[in-house]
Amino acid sequence: MAMQDTTTKKTPLVRSIFSTQGRSGRGPIMHEMALMRNVVDTVLDFAEQVHATEVKTIHLTIGFNRDIVEKYLDSMFAFLARGTIAEHAELIVRRTPCMVKCNQCGRVFHIDVYDSTTWICPQCKAARDYKLHSGMEFVINNIEVTLPQMAG
Numbered sequence: 745m746a747m748q749d750t751t752t753k754k755t756p757l758v759r760s761i762f763s764t765q766g767r768s769g770r771g772p773i774m775h776e777m778a779l780m781r782n783v784v785d786t787v788l789d790f791a792e793q794v795h796a797t798e799v800k801t802i803h804l805t806i807g808f809n810r811d812i813v814e815k816y817l818d819s820m821f822a823f824l825a826r827g828t829i830a831e832h833a834e835l836i837v838r839r840t841p842c843m844v845k846c847n848q849c850g851r852v853f854h855i856d857v858y859d860s861t862t863w864i865c866p867q868c869k870a871a872r873d874y875k876l877h878s879g880m881e882f883v884i885n886n887i888e889v890t891l892p893q894m895a896g
């Protein structure tokens with residue numbers, strides 16, 4: 745499989761805006777793989793607890809500022825879940841907006857990391873003077889499973 749650089753072009757921009765954001769030395773592919781492994785483990789644990797026969801749908805919320813290349817998630821999930829009751833599950837990913845907090849006046853506002861006209865505080869007009877407020881979530885919201893038919 746060719747999981748290489750051309751599709752990751754957008755991530756350096758996101759990182760340069762939030763330069764304080766820590767990051768391990770590992771590449772984005774390993775990063776996503778580790779996250780998805782976590783998702784698969786959690787989903788299978790849950791499925792086992794409720795004695796599910798099949799996992800149908802997994803709803804994820806991923807903050808916009810997470811360094812995620814969304815197009816890889818499905819194939820990684822399929823790879824990691826192969827041979828389990830989750831192998832045919834559908835992943836539904838919702839990205840939450842990137843919210844920042846102005847360093848000057850404390851106003852919390854939404855920015856579009858790809859649109860520099862939004863990097864200005866709507867209240868005091870400070871330009872690019874903010875810190876990340878939210879946008880780093882990585883949450884499993886909901887897991888839909890098939891349960892065995894209950895008698896009666």
Ligand SMILES: [Zn+2]
Nearest residue numbers: 846849865868
């Ligand atoms: Zn402000």
